[in-house]
Amino acid sequence: MAVNYIPRRFTVIRDKNLCIDCGCCVRQCSNECHFFDGDGKTVVSDSENCVACHRCVDLCPTRALRIEKYVCDYRENANWTPQYQQEICRQAETGGVLLSGMGTPKPYPIYWDKILLNASQVTNPSIDPLREPMEIRTILGRKPEKITVEKKGKSTVEMPPQVIIETPIMFSAMSFGSISLNAQKSLAMAAKNLGTLFNTGEGGLHPDLKEYTDCAIVQVASGRFGVHKEYLNNSRFVEIKIGQGAKPGIGGHLPGEKVNVEVSNARMIPEGSDAISPAPHHDIYSIEDLRQLIWSIKQATDNKKPVSVKIAAVHNVAAIASGCVRAGADIVVIDGFRGGTGAAPTRIRDNVGIPIELALAAADQRLRDEGIRSRISLVAAGSFRCSADIVKAIALGADACYCASAPLIAMGCHMCQTCNTGKCNWGIATQRPELTKRLNPEIMHLRVENLINAWNHEIKEIMGGMGINSVDSLRGNRLMLRGIGLSEKELEILGIMHAGE
Amino acid sequence: MKKYIIIGASAAGLACAEQIRKEDKNCSITVLTREAYLPYSRPSISYYLKGAVKENDMYLRSPNYYIEKGIDIVTSAPVRSIDKKNKTVKAGRKAYSYDKLCICTGSKPFVPPIKNINGKVNAYTFLDLASTKAVKAKANGNTKAVVIGAGLIGMKAAEGLSKICKSVDVVELSPRILPSILDEKSARSVKKYIEENGHIVFHLGDTVTEAKSNANRITSVVLKSGKELECDMLILAVGVRPETELAEKAGIKVERGIVTNPETMQTSDKSIYAAGDCTVSVDMLDGSKRVIALYPNAVYQGTAAGSQMAGGDIKLDGAYSVNAIDFYGLRICTCGLINAVGEQYSDRTVRSGDKYKRLIFENNRLVGFVLINASENAGIYTSLIENKTDLSEIKTDIFDTPSLFMFDKAEREKRLKGEIA
Amino acid sequence: MKKVYAKEELCLNCRLCEVYCKTAHSKTKDVLKANKYENPTPVSRITVYGDKMLSAAVNCRHCDNPKCVQACITGAMTKDEKTGIVSVNEKKCIGCMTCLSVCPFGCIKTGKFAVKCDLCQDEDEPACVKNCPNHALVYIDLGGAK
Known part of the structure; x- marks a missing residue:
């Protein structure tokens, strides 16, 4: 029926003068946008299903392909934008919830872009990171409330388990199931070589990743998939996932067709069955319940693993973070609403939660006010696009940051935001064997390492400019930040002064 | 230092000499050839005739190669006799003693009984460089050539001549062309193709009974059917027979060819080996004893003989025929039992366009193929034949272009690593 | 190699x-x-x-004992003793494709000559x-x- 037609979003432009009809694009597009014409030789395109993932563009040996935005004008209306109209059409056709992948594309304020960093001039000399030591090693875990020493000066404090990472950047939770094993393996290899950690998400730990348990964060989420004693112990720390920035208050749903043998084994669920993570943990209805789960995990791990609690940045995030600390969490993770996801209801992703900058500043301040900030580590998550974002987050109070979208982009992701279709042409967000093999961990782990190493260099450079030689001196150092174009309220929440002040 | 003598310097002889050198670095290797040339490619002679290759490019190895390898090639040295007892051979006026001898005398043309052809200057055979040079020297745009025999040699001669001569007639006793490599159907289409692409006139199921001459020159030939063809160049290419005269005289066991151990190529005399077209082979596919006068087989045999003579461990895996040839761009690859007769054999043919693919099976094994313009990856079929692969292990349709994906993962990996031949 | x-x-x-x-x-x-x-x-x-x-x-697998070299009827296909590379001399090759008929890997292609x-x-x-x-x-x- 014609009324259900939604104009396509992109057009594939094929320069016939350059196309050699090699068919590479035909064999690479899982959306079947390219095909051999009737003669079996000439390659042609049908743009209808193009998602602008650029797989064909990137692999075309003669650069004959280009993706263009397809414009089919509607009568101008700032309120009823084409997108809303199209979404209505889609729902009128299907009667279903709209689904999307990755983080929200809506133009909400990005505070990172409204915060400026400081640098030293004259009075406090800057440091050249190439000539002088620059410490970005980060230690996560519960710290003792006070230090006691014996007569000779030796500490008598029994130190809770600590996790040392060589960079304040960790890879956020992405489950095997939502991403391919090859993608997860690339992250694990990179984490191992970088001296940082990757996160299994709630998909369990695939046996192929056994050798990376030293750099694994294992997640316990509401579905409890793949959780058993060995899983908990095969880790550097255990993370209880309460919420996710991209979809606060929402559970997860891995459709049965993605649950192949491997995924079913890792998750300990029958092959082909839907993997449904409930919205809440059905055994956690209070801070006390959370305390119980934390305690159980500590028992199961012989008190050797720190336990973190990951919460989505919602309105009263600061109070919740405080509750988590009091429930015994050693690390509190706050996930901002611009964070990514394998699949989320579009309306939730685009409307629920608050930005990480505000949530982080508020939580850090609240914990300080309550005198408990120093007991735990605070990890920020939810869309860090560059090293400057990381530096700003640390200055706002984070101990470390979780990154996921950036390493995915390093592995080929082009932010086409169709992870939920399972047809990822880059072999990342898919379980189809013909697609997952496109991601060679031997290549991709190096790219991810390069990215993080580059960011590490930049972080050191920025810190050096500030005259700071250790990431510990940057943490919560909001004097290094100034707002630009922000209201007084925003500045107040961020706890920073305006530029010029 | 051991002394090795090889009689004959073509495919088998050269392979034998090279293999001996590989196994034994310190020995004398002498190759005696009746021909005046260093080893050259016999199959190239028709290409030489039509001008597709130069004489220089016909030589299998460069002259320096023999010096480097210490292989002494004695040209124009027809061997007159072998003395088994004293381990010597006589060639020309010289006698050569040997520790091990290999007979690679190849074949000789079979001259059919035709009246009035003896001693005629324009009747030629077409088997070696000397005869080809003679033909090439005389053939020109006015020549009317008649070729007797539509086998591999006759057809290649006809193709070569057709590029030079005014007319070429091919007379063949059998009702079809290339009977040794083609079945009836494919022979028909190949014949049609050749007629269309080269100006060759076929007279099948016919034979030349008599030549008419003017003094010592043939002027025309008379066919059994009564036809008379003008002829100023007659090529006798009816067939070849193993050249076994020397061996016979020396008292070595000879049947249709020299009899050898099918693995070691040793003859009835312990110190004497034989390889190539002069021997009778046991076809590994049906166990029949026959002469497989084909190049690859000669090399395989020569290599095995050389290795065994020098104390090495290479043995002949088994003989089978494999042949590839082209006519005016039409590529024909054949292997194994083309014309197998028997209940155990079955065959299937797939044609599409100008491609023709006929596979011959024995129970669940491939035993032969005829591929016309469909030679892609034919060697994989050959390996199925050679390895007697059970076809139930084959993953794809056997009529698809053969590829490594016919095999299971383990076999495929072995082949990708090049571990299997 | x-x-x-x-x-x-x-x-x-x-x-x-x-x-x-x-x-x-x-x-x-x-x-x-x-x-x-x-x-x-x-x-x-x-x-x-x-x-x-x-x-x-x-x-091409550049075999230790290449069948294509053995079977080559013109000496065009050779294996270099130093580098181990099997190659075709196009001047000598007559395009008969015997090499192709014996290569167990399917590595030889047909052009005017054998191509590999x-x-x-x-x-x-x-x-x-x-x-x-x-x-x-x-x-x-x-x-x-x-």
């Missing part, structure tokens, strides 16, 4: 190896001209077999390996005789 090995678990079936092999063996050495305008079209020495689920690129992988002798690394986007082709020495 160093040879090209294919890892089928990584092969994308993109067949760029074929495109770049043709380019490397063309007159112009230009990917567009070689694949679109040159006449005769260069023949790829490497071929990807299989389908999107499972594929691998196959090229020469491991891009003038380059550090064969073009197929250099341009494989997923490193499904590697150029390494797995040992063994030359």
Whole structure:
């Protein structure tokens, strides 16, 4: 029926003068946008299903392909934008919830872009990171409330388990199931070589990743998939996932067709069955319940693993973070609403939660006010696009940051935001064997390492400019930040002064 | 230092000499050839005739190669006799003693009984460089050539001549062309193709009974059917027979060819080996004893003989025929039992366009193929034949272009690593 | 000797190896001209077999005892004793395709003459390996005789 037609979003432009009809694009597009014409030789395109993932563009040996935005004008209306109209059409056709992948594309304020960093001039000399030591090693875990020493000066404090990472950047939770094993393996290899950690998400730990348990964060989420004693112990720390920035208050749903043998084994669920993570943990209805789960995990791990609690940045995030600390969490993770996801209801992703900058500043301040900030580590998550974002987050109070979208982009992701279709042409967000093999961990782990190493260099450079030689001196150092174009309220929440002040 | 003598310097002889050198670095290797040339490619002679290759490019190895390898090639040295007892051979006026001898005398043309052809200057055979040079020297745009025999040699001669001569007639006793490599159907289409692409006139199921001459020159030939063809160049290419005269005289066991151990190529005399077209082979596919006068087989045999003579461990895996040839761009690859007769054999043919693919099976094994313009990856079929692969292990349709994906993962990996031949 | 090995678990079936092999063996050495305008079209020495689920690129194995060399009826196919590379002398080759009929890997292609992988002798690394986007082709020495 014609009324259900939604104009396509992109057009594939094929320069016939350059196309050699090699068919590479035909064999690479899982959306079947390219095909051999009737003669079996000439390659042609049908743009209808193009998602602008650029797989064909990137692999075309003669650069004959280009993706263009397809414009089919509607009568101008700032309120009823084409997108809303199209979404209505889609729902009128299907009667279903709209689904999307990755983080929200809506133009909400990005505070990172409204915060400026400081640098030293004259009075406090800057440091050249190439000539002088620059410490970005980060230690996560519960710290003792006070230090006691014996007569000779030796500490008598029994130190809770600590996790040392060589960079304040960790890879956020992405489950095997939502991403391919090859993608997860690339992250694990990179984490191992970088001296940082990757996160299994709630998909369990695939046996192929056994050798990376030293750099694994294992997640316990509401579905409890793949959780058993060995899983908990095969880790550097255990993370209880309460919420996710991209979809606060929402559970997860891995459709049965993605649950192949491997995924079913890792998750300990029958092959082909839907993997449904409930919205809440059905055994956690209070801070006390959370305390119980934390305690159980500590028992199961012989008190050797720190336990973190990951919460989505919602309105009263600061109070919740405080509750988590009091429930015994050693690390509190706050996930901002611009964070990514394998699949989320579009309306939730685009409307629920608050930005990480505000949530982080508020939580850090609240914990300080309550005198408990120093007991735990605070990890920020939810869309860090560059090293400057990381530096700003640390200055706002984070101990470390979780990154996921950036390493995915390093592995080929082009932010086409169709992870939920399972047809990822880059072999990342898919379980189809013909697609997952496109991601060679031997290549991709190096790219991810390069990215993080580059960011590490930049972080050191920025810190050096500030005259700071250790990431510990940057943490919560909001004097290094100034707002630009922000209201007084925003500045107040961020706890920073305006530029010029 | 051991002394090795090889009689004959073509495919088998050269392979034998090279293999001996590989196994034994310190020995004398002498190759005696009746021909005046260093080893050259016999199959190239028709290409030489039509001008597709130069004489220089016909030589299998460069002259320096023999010096480097210490292989002494004695040209124009027809061997007159072998003395088994004293381990010597006589060639020309010289006698050569040997520790091990290999007979690679190849074949000789079979001259059919035709009246009035003896001693005629324009009747030629077409088997070696000397005869080809003679033909090439005389053939020109006015020549009317008649070729007797539509086998591999006759057809290649006809193709070569057709590029030079005014007319070429091919007379063949059998009702079809290339009977040794083609079945009836494919022979028909190949014949049609050749007629269309080269100006060759076929007279099948016919034979030349008599030549008419003017003094010592043939002027025309008379066919059994009564036809008379003008002829100023007659090529006798009816067939070849193993050249076994020397061996016979020396008292070595000879049947249709020299009899050898099918693995070691040793003859009835312990110190004497034989390889190539002069021997009778046991076809590994049906166990029949026959002469497989084909190049690859000669090399395989020569290599095995050389290795065994020098104390090495290479043995002949088994003989089978494999042949590839082209006519005016039409590529024909054949292997194994083309014309197998028997209940155990079955065959299937797939044609599409100008491609023709006929596979011959024995129970669940491939035993032969005829591929016309469909030679892609034919060697994989050959390996199925050679390895007697059970076809139930084959993953794809056997009529698809053969590829490594016919095999299971383990076999495929072995082949990708090049571990299997 | 160093040879090209294919890892089928990584092969994308993109067949760029074929495109770049043709380019490397063309007159112009230009990917567009070689694949679109040159006449005769260069023949790829490497071929990807299989389908999107499972594929691998196959090229000459440069065997220790190459059957193609043994079977070559003109001496055009030789194995270099030093480098181990099996190559065709186009002056000598008559295009009979006996080599193709005996190669158990399906590595010899038909052009005017027999066409096969020469491991891009003038380059550090064969073009197929250099341009494989997923490193499904590697150029390494797995040992063994030359």
